[in-house]
Amino acid sequence: MPITFHLKRQPSVPLESEVFSPDVMAELTNTEIRALTIYHGKRQLPISDFFDVEGERSEDLVMHGAMHKVRWIGRAMSRGSITVHGTVGMHLGAYMKGGRIEVHGNASDWIGAEMKNGFIHVHGNAGGQIGAAYRGSMQGMKNGTIIIDGSAGLEVGMRMRRGTIIVGGPAKDFTGLQMKGGTIVLMSGAEIRTGAWMNRGTIISLKPLQLMPTFVRSVDASPMFVNVLAKNLKSLGINLPHKASEGTYRQFAGDLSVSDKGEILVWQPVA
Secondary structure, three states: OOOOEEEEEOOOOEEOOOOHHHHHHHOOOOOHHHHOOEOOOOOOEEHHEEEEOOOOOOOOEEEOEEEEEEEEEOOOOOOOOEEEEEOOOOOOOOOOOOEEEEEEEEEEOOOOOOOOOOOOEEOOOOOOOOOOOOOOOOOOOOOOOOOOOOOEEEOOOOOOOOOEEEEEOOOOOOOOOOOEEEEEEEEOOOOOOOOOOOOEEEEEEEEOOOOOOEEEEEEEEEHHHHHHHHHHHOOOOOOOOOOOOEEEEEEEOOOOOOEEEEEEEEEEEEO
């Protein structure tokens, strides 16, 4: 039986809620969970001030409510699952090491920031800096998978090192900013400055992109790794075209202002 939380009143300022993690709650009784401390501005308050709590001693958490002011859910979690029915605030799954987070609603900025492993799926829209490095840090996500069904904000995958990010809706500017590795899949394209200052890694777009002049066209092909990626994504319900009969990927190398090791692949369907 999972531990279930129902938000019973809206906080007036953001709640800093790092304790919402299977690593913290898996061995605790219901009384101990309700007494865990969260931060409402400068005030330290028990979880029970804002949430009704059902269940105990479980690695699976289920949360209900409009929690757009609840931050740091799943911070550094390494096991179990968190399922959110509603909106969720900033820093969801930041520093995540393992486990699974699923959001049936929208999420804010910094989803999976600097995560090391794990799986995050947002069934709505998301903010910016998904899988990104925090300000002053040189490396974003190092492994794991993030899926956003809807749109995404600025700087998706900024300085990411490894891992996979899939965005179903359009993304805003600077997708893949200073990217160092990993893969970003844009099912509906992105706005401008895609791949700015990227060193390595791959950005795949199924829609045309307005590329910067520091990317140079190389070949039209269907790289083998795309075939492998497509098979892996199919198990997640994502259809990534890869067959020669369907079309090819137009490859661009860059960002030449810093490196020629990064690549952007833009899908060219058969006319």
